[in-house]
Amino acid sequence: MDKLSVVIITYNEARNIERVLQSISTVADEIIVVDSFSTDETQSICKHYPVTFIQREWKGYSDQKNFANTQTQFEYILSLDADEAPDAILIDAILSLKKEGFKSVYVMNRLVNYCGQWIKHSTWYPDKKIRLFPKSKANWTGQFVHEELTFEQDFNAIELPGHLLHYTYYSYEEHRLRADKYSTLTAQKMHHNGKTAGILKPYLSGLARFVSMYFINLGFLDGYKGFKIAQISALSNIFKYKTLRALNHAD
Numbered sequence: 050m051d052k053l054s055v056v057i058i059t060y061n062e063a064r065n066i067e068r069v070l071q072s073i074s075t076v077a078d079e080i081i082v083v084d085s086f087s088t089d090e091t092q093s094i095c096k097h098y099p100v101t102f103i104q105r106e107w108k109g110y111s112d113q114k115n116f117a118n119t120q121t122q123f124e125y126i127l128s129l130d131a132d133e134a135p136d137a138i139l140i141d142a143i144l145s146l147k148k149e150g151f152k153s154v155y156v157m158n159r160l161v162n163y164c165g166q167w168i169k170h171s172t173w174y175p176d177k178k179i180r181l182f183p184k185s186k187a188n189w190t191g192q193f194v195h196e197e198l199t200f201e202q203d204f205n206a207i208e209l210p211g212h213l214l215h216y217t218y219y220s221y222e223e224h225r226l227r228a229d230k231y232s233t234l235t236a237q238k239m240h241h242n243g244k245t246a247g248i249l250k251p252y253l254s255g256l257a258r259f260v261s262m263y264f265i266n267l268g269f270l271d272g273y274k275g276f277k278i279a280q281i282s283a284l285s286n287i288f289k290y291k292t293l294r295a296l297n298h299a300d
């Protein structure tokens with residue numbers, strides 16, 4: 050049977066970390082948690098599980114995840130965020146892979162729990178991510194935000210059944226704050242790459258985002274939660290391009 054390392058990066062994840070640690074208990078042969086000096090109960094919760102807990106200064110998503118991968122002793126890695134947890138069907142699929150032997154990279158379909166409701170539309174589903182892979186062939190890239198896995202060779206990615214449950218936001222306020230944080234990081238990346246935006250770009254982009262999420266991608270079928278997702282995403286798109294314009298003018 051193949052061995053599997055599970056890697057999680059954390060910062061103040063006390064409300065989530067126990068869920069993911071419990072969910073992976075049957076598939077993980079080791080668990081590596083790389084923490085950016087949490088000030089909540091994250092570390093004390095991890096002490097109740099067979100976790101290698103490492104504290105390290107935050108240096109960006111890609112850098113932190115690449116460092117975490119180097120701390121593992123097994124070739125195959127299951128990379129999770131602290132607010133994610135594989136469901137029972139996905140766990141069974143991973144257990145079967147361990148018996149058969151890992152041969153490729155594996156795609157998991159994330160299902161978002163948004164303020165207590167599972168979201169099936171709004172561009173948030175399906176949300177397929179490669180999260181199980183050989184560390185010697187993989188590297189996380191992306192300087193600012195939205196880190197991505199790159200591989201040294203071509204793989205025929207295999208999609209696994211079940212879902213990677215993503216407990217993403219607990220309130221609308223939290224969604225807006227985090228969306229604006231990511232918008233700021235994205236604007237910095239765009240500025241770094243020489244991108245510019247006209248005076249109407251923030252508002253046209255925000256309108257396009259709302260129409261796409263709520264109407265074209267059927268967000269209205271998610272009810273009021275679908276409306277809030279589209280609304281906050283549109284407002285954060287406006288914020289992103291306003292931030293980009295401010296950065297350009299500052300130059």
